[in-house]
Amino acid sequence: MDYFLTEEQLMIRDTARQIADEKIAPVRTELDEKEEFPWDIIKVLAQSDLFRIFIPEEYGGLGMGSFELVIAVEELSRACLGVSTTYAANALGTYPILLYGSEGQKKKYLPNIASGERLVAFALTEPNAGSDAAGIQTTAKLEGSEYVLNGTKQWITNGGEAEIYTVIAMTDKNKGARGASAFIVEKGTPGFSFGKKENKMGIRASSTRELIFQDCRIPKENIIAKEGMGFIVAMKTLDNSRTGVGAQGVGVAQGAFEAAVNFARERHQFGHPIIGFQAVQHMLADMAAQIEAARALIYSVAKYIDSGAKDISKESAIAKVFATDVAMKVTVDAVQVMGGSGYMKEYPVEKMMRDAKILQIYEGTNQIQRNVIGQALIKETAKKK
Ligand code: COS
Numbered sequence: 001m002d003y004f005l006t007e008e009q010l011m012i013r014d015t016a017r018q019i020a021d022e023k024i025a026p027v028r029t030e031l032d033e034k035e036e037f038p039w040d041i042i043k044v045l046a047q048s049d050l051f052r053i054f055i056p057e058e059y060g061g062l063g064m065g066s067f068e069l070v071i072a073v074e075e076l077s078r079a080c081l082g083v084s085t086t087y088a089a090n091a092l093g094t095y096p097i098l099l100y101g102s103e104g105q106k107k108k109y110l111p112n113i114a115s116g117e118r119l120v121a122f123a124l125t126e127p128n129a130g131s132d133a134a135g136i137q138t139t140a141k142l143e144g145s146e147y148v149l150n151g152t153k154q155w156i157t158n159g160g161e162a163e164i165y166t167v168i169a170m171t172d173k174n175k176g177a178r179g180a181s182a183f184i185v186e187k188g189t190p191g192f193s194f195g196k197k198e199n200k201m202g203i204r205a206s207s208t209r210e211l212i213f214q215d216c217r218i219p220k221e222n223i224i225a226k227e228g229m230g231f232i233v234a235m236k237t238l239d240n241s242r243t244g245v246g247a248q249g250v251g252v253a254q255g256a257f258e259a260a261v262n263f264a265r266e267r268h269q270f271g272h273p274i275i276g277f278q279a280v281q282h283m284l285a286d287m288a289a290q291i292e293a294a295r296a297l298i299y300s301v302a303k304y305i306d307s308g309a310k311d312i313s314k315e316s317a318i319a320k321v322f323a324t325d326v327a328m329k330v331t332v333d334a335v336q337v338m339g340g341s342g343y344m345k346e347y348p349v350e351k352m353m354r355d356a357k358i359l360q361i362y363e364g365t366n367q368i369q370r371n372v373i374g375q376a377l378i379k380e381t382a383k384k385k
Pocket of ligand 1: 362
């Protein structure tokens with residue numbers, strides 16, 4: 001399908017595609033096996049200006065939006081979801097500053113994020129608060145000119161590697177969701193350390209780590225928006241970021257599909273390439289149709305976000321749930337088309353299948369996405385009555 005990309009958008013796609021093919025694909029197996037953070041690739045992405053895409057021009061960015069970002073995420077994901085997770089989670093961590101940061105915070109942090117010099121991580125999840133985001137227990141107490149943070153964040157993507165952390169903590173535990181606030185915490189702040197590094201099923205090139213705050217003092221200017229806004233900051237951040245997870249789904253599905261097609265052309269059984277068999281063709285046809293539908297949806301929702309639409313919760317949840325369910329199905333089917341070979345580590349699809357699973361889990365499980373869609377439908381239909 002031709003999505004009539006502009007010259008600038010084509011340039012972003014081609015740049016990301018070239019990096020994916022030339023720099024990422026050759027090392028993805030090794031990164032996966034060694035569970036190694038892809039610093040060399042991050043440097044290449046930075047040199048190619050890919051971290052600048054969605055940052056406004058006045059802070060050193062390219063001033064583009066979600067649409068251009070999802071194009072880049074899709075291409076990187078075609079080669080390796082571990083690498084693209086690092087890249088996409090950097091955007092996730094940046095959104096609180098971009099959407100709600102003060103002018104001073106934007107001036108201080110965004111230029112270094114745009115240049116790729118400093119990575120960002122978003123810290124919401126805790127051992128006892130995953131889907132129930134309002135149940136977080138990390139506290140931030142104002143003492144004079146500082147907030148004092150205490151608590152543990154779990155499964156934080158880019159944890160340990162990022163320099164900047166956007167952290168959600170409770171400033172008033174009695175107020176539930178309305179008692180949460182968002183903060184910027186820099187690596188190296190006394191009282192802020194890193195705990196367990198996770199050993200994961202997939203996206204092993206990305207870092208997933210525990211963050212520990214023990215009487216960690218940060219200047220009170222590091223609060224994002226104001227006290228009590230933290231839950232909204234987190235929800236709006238996720239609303240903006242979930243389309244990117246969908247784009248990861250489109251990319252990994254496309255990568256698995258291409259591997260399956262190539263294999264099916266070359267693999268001979270019963271005297272013919274297996275792509276000649278209708279059973280295989282039908283699987284490939286379903287994969288192609290699902291990927292294209294997911295891509296069209298992701299691009300539409302990204303454009304909807306860029307139009308300045310205020311309430312994007314339902315649309316981004318629809319994009320995330322659909323494209324990531326497609327990613328899981330397509331990667332599983334790619335393994336099936338390739339049979340025994342698909343199951344072996346010599347081919348990329350076994351990694352893609354392992355990698356794809358996280359997309360249905362992180363940034364809100366696909367069950368939570370369905371709740372978000374359901375709640376929005378209830379609201380919408382009530383309005384119409
Ligand atoms: N945008 C703006 N405001 C929102 C919002 C959104 N997307 N979602 C919720 N809110 C507001 C609500 O309007 C409500 O405001 P009031 O207190 O003024 O009524 C408040 O936030 C609390 O909302 P709600 O009652 O719906 O919160 P719940 O505790 O029921 O949680 C879900 C809602 C389940 C949607 C939320 O907890 C969630 O998204 N969970 C998944 C978290 C997640 O994605 N984790 C992954 C880790 S981060 S990588």
